[in-house]
Amino acid sequence: MDYKKLAELLFPTIDKTPEDYEAIYPQRDLDEEAKITRFAPSPTGFLHIGGLFAALISERIAHQSGGKFILRIEDTDKKREVDDGVSKIIEGLKSFGIKIDEGFVDFDTEEGAYGPYKQSQRAEIYQCYAKSLVEQGLAYPCFCSEETLAKIREEQEAEKILPGYHGKHAYCRDLSYEQIEANINEGKSYVLRLKSPGSEDKRINFKDGIRGKIELPENIVDVVILKSDGIPTYHFAHVVDDHLMRTTNVIRGDEWISSVPIHIQMFAMLGLKPPKYAHIAPIMKEDDGGKRKISKRKDPEAAVTWYSDEGYPVDGVIEYLLNLANYTFEDFRRANKTAPWTDFKLEMNKMSNSGALFDLVKLNDICKNKIASYTADKVYTLAADWAKQYDEELYTLLTRDEEYSTAMFGFDRNPDKPRKDIGKWSEVRGAFSFMFDELFDGKYDDIANVSKEDICAILDTYADTYEEAPDNNEWFNSLKDVAEKHGFAREVKEYKQNPDAYKGHVGDVSNVIRVAVTGRTKSPDLYSIMKTLGKERVLNRISAYKGAIA
Ligand code: GLU
Secondary structure (H helix, E strand, O other): OOHHHHHHHHOOOOOOOHHHHHHHOOOOOOOOOOOEEEEOOOOOOOOEHHHHHHHHHHHHHHHOOOOEEEEOEOOOOOOOOOOOHHHHHHHHHHHOOOOOOEEEEEOOEEEOOOOOOEHHHOHHHHHHHHHHHHHOOOEEEEOOOHHHHHHHHHHHHHHOOOOOOOHHHOHHHHOOHHHHHHHHHOOOOOEEEEOOOOOOOOEEEEEEOOOEEEEEEOOOOOOEEEOOOOOEOHHHHHHHHHHHOOOOEEEEEHHHHHHHHHHHHHHHHOOOOOOEEEEEOOOEEEEOOEEEEOOOOOOHHHEHHHHHHHOOOHHHHHHHHHHHHOOOHHHHHHHOOOOOHHHOOOOHHHOOOOOOEOOHHHHHHHHHHHHHOOOHHHHHHHHHHHHHHHOHHHHHHHHHOHHHHHHHHOOOOOOOOOOOOOOOHHHHHHHOHHHOOOOOOOOOOOOOOOOHHHHHHHHHHHHHHOOOOOOHHHHHHHHHHHHHHOOEEOOHHHHHHOHHHOOEEHHHHHHHHHHHHHOOOOOOOHHHHHHHHOHHHHHHHHHHHHHHHO
16 A cells, blocks of 8 residues: 555645654753643633642642643534633633643733644644654544444444454455545545554553553554544544643543553654653542542532632632642641742642542631731732622722721731631621621620629620720720629639639620620620721610610
8 A cells, every 4th residue: 555645645735744843843942850731621611620730730840840831722622612611711720820831821812832722723733643644554544434333332342342443343444545535535524543553462551640650451442533524532632732842741630541552652653752641530529428529510619610709719729729739738838837839849649549538628727727827908908809709798898998997807817826717708798797887787696694784784884984995905904994893803813713702704794895896705806896996886886785685
């Protein structure tokens, strides 16, 4: 068979050769350790948390080695593509601060010298490499219809042999040039298949960056490389793109492990060096005592938009994912309280093989710590940004008086032992409702150990004598005066030494004021709250509480 003639028959318009593309996309001039990684999603729906996880890991591996991170869009499956699929991916990555160097760095901006970065715009490149395989007798057109393929499947099932186009079922493998030409002249559609040199009794070995050594059977199937419309399959596009984009490390979901033999075979047949592979286990969720993958259909937290909607701080979510990737992140954070997460060195070989377990409590915890580490100004800015999009009323209240809101976010924000009451911006409304009359619901916690008469008497005295104190000490002293006046010990210690002599102690009295002012028995520093609310509002709150318990 004259394979060159066959290649011309199949690809008359392709005049470039792989050597031309080698020159267009040369080796990168980078340090030896620098890794080139990519995230290569298909725009088939929202960005999944597992996608963000994979993108983050690829981004870290690239940037911590001085390399580059590419965003490539794999849109060869037009049937599964959704309208705004691409922008959803870019928006998702952008909103979590994943830094992209090449490919789609923004909605309509492609950057980098190795593009185009959308597979649908690279048809000629794939066809050129496919043509070169045909020229060497390593790929061939297959005219088998759907019915024939279904029949092959049935026969293979009955014979209990590996399904797929191989062996005696690979009918089109040995078609003559004349038969092929006649089929084409008849207008028969065809796909292009790889003429797999694999043999059933051979195995391949490769070292996975996460799982270590893996051994799998060699590929023996003549897989499709170009579909009937000339568009490549995922397998072929991956090999061509990751070669020409000079990707050094392919980090992807572990559903692709079983395809590695096909990929390694394709690289070899094209005379190319394969990249290093690392396969990430999916994020798992506990369900009914068992474990299952986080599901797009069942779990709202599968979509990255959920984290933004809930108002989780971006770096809290990222740190949570880093923590899922490497349990050592926690030690790093403990030892480096204020360092940016980019200082952490992610290690792929410390990642789980079986899938890290999603843990909402842990996420909340990390986010609480994260928010506790922010300045009040930062909390104000981020909370207001979130509220602007998700809670208009809160946004209006927060921004009505920036100084007031910032003072509020500053309550108990002391660096040694900061208060940790919010883990996401949607919790601001509930945590601080007492700071806004519009949100204060007039519900009060019960006070167990002070009688109603004493509560009223304390409130009366307090209201009559209340002056804004210049500092916490003086404020507390005046509270002690009120305590003493009503038969409560000035000091907790005094009370403990002689409990029968008192109705209670100053803590009980401050609790009465706390409930009157905030509705709650637990609140941030009461002095700061009262000072920020101002005398008038404090007095109004006291009288409203009296009314409520009367
Ligand atoms: N487009 C493939 C996917 O979305 C990419 C796999 C890969 O990273 O190679 O699963």
